[in-house]
Amino acid sequence: MPFKSAGDYVTFMSTVAQLIAEVHKLAPDDHRSFLRSLSQSKTIRRMQIEDLRQEIAVGIRQADAGLTKPFDAADLKRRLDEQLSVSGKAP
Numbered sequence: 001m002p003f004k005s006a007g008d009y010v011t012f013m014s015t016v017a018q019l020i021a022e023v024h025k026l027a028p029d030d031h032r033s034f035l036r037s038l039s040q041s042k043t044i045r046r047m048q049i050e051d052l053r054q055e056i057a058v059g060i061r062q063a064d065a066g067l068t069k070p071f072d073a074a075d076l077k078r079r080l081d082e083q084l085s086v087s088g089k090a091p
Contacts, residue, residue, distance in 0.1 A: 023035075
């Protein structure tokens with residue numbers, strides 16, 4: 001099956017697993033073209049925007065329920081530094 005566009009594949013694939021299986025069947029050049037097209041696909045962008053909207057809605061519900069705390073940059077830096085030191089990747 002010759003490569004057409006990412007939209008062609010996304011339209012006909014009902015699951016991520018099916019999409020991945022089909023991409024693996026592509027020739028290397030078509031594989032690169034597909035990935036480039038996929039990253040620029042309006043369908044994918046709409047899906048990403050919808051995911052972002054859902055994440056924002058969750059955050060708003062958490063804030064409304066009092067499940068959030070003020071942002072503390074120093075605390076975030078400390079926790080990230082700890083994670084890096086545990087993984088052996090010192091800052």
